Amino acid sequence: MKAEERDKSGKMNAESRDKSGAGATTNQNAQTKSPADPNRAQTNDTSRTQTTTGNAATSATAAPPAEKRTQITTAIKSEHVTEATNVNFNVAVGTRVPADIHFYPVPERVVTIYPQWRGYQFILVKGRYVIVQPETHEIVYIIEG
Numbered sequence: 001m002k003a004e005e006r007d008k009s010g011k012m013n014a015e016s017r018d019k020s021g022a023g024a025t026t027n028q029n030a031q032t033k034s035p036a037d038p039n040r041a042q043t044n045d046t047s048r049t050q051t052t053t054g055n056a057a058t059s060a061t062a063a064p065p066a067e068k069r070t071q072i073t074t075a076i077k078s079e080h081v082t083e084a085t086n087v088n089f090n091v092a093v094g095t096r097v098p099a100d101i102h103f104y105p106v107p108e109r110v111v112t113i114y115p116q117w118r119g120y121q122f123i124l125v126k127g128r129y130v131i132v133q134p135e136t137h138e139i140v141y142i143i144e145g
Contacts, residue, residue: 063141064114073143075109076122076129083124091125097137106131 064072081104089095097103103121111118120140122131127145132138 068113071113072110075107075113076143079107081124087125091128091130091142093139095139097132097139099137
């Protein structure tokens with residue numbers, strides 16, 4: 001027979017009793033679903049790791065679906081912009097681009113294809129079109145040239 005109770009940290013403890021009534025408590029590291037997000041289960045599996053760089057919410061909305069990427073690439077490559085030179089930052093999602101770089105607004109044609117980029121900016125670096133969030137200048141997406 002098992003009974004479960006929460007310890008002070010909110011973890012579930014399972015208590016086993018044999019027929020004599022003696023009990024042993026073990027910490028099962030079970031966690032309940034968050035009341036704020038009933039569909040999200042939490043786990044303590046440390047065998048897999050995932051690294052998220054930058055603002056996860058931004059990154060999630062910044063990557064267009066595969067079926068729109070070709071249209072976006074074609075549209076943004078048709079823009080005539082000056083390539084940024086003397087780049088002293090890593091061109092990777094999550095990197096903040098220095099404010100002294102000249103940014104261009106994402107073209108309306110691209111915003112029509114992918115409205116989530118309305119108000120975003122971009123730069124051209126070494127043949128790659130780099131989409132950045134305007135408030136933070138954080139790289140959210142890179143289009144290979």
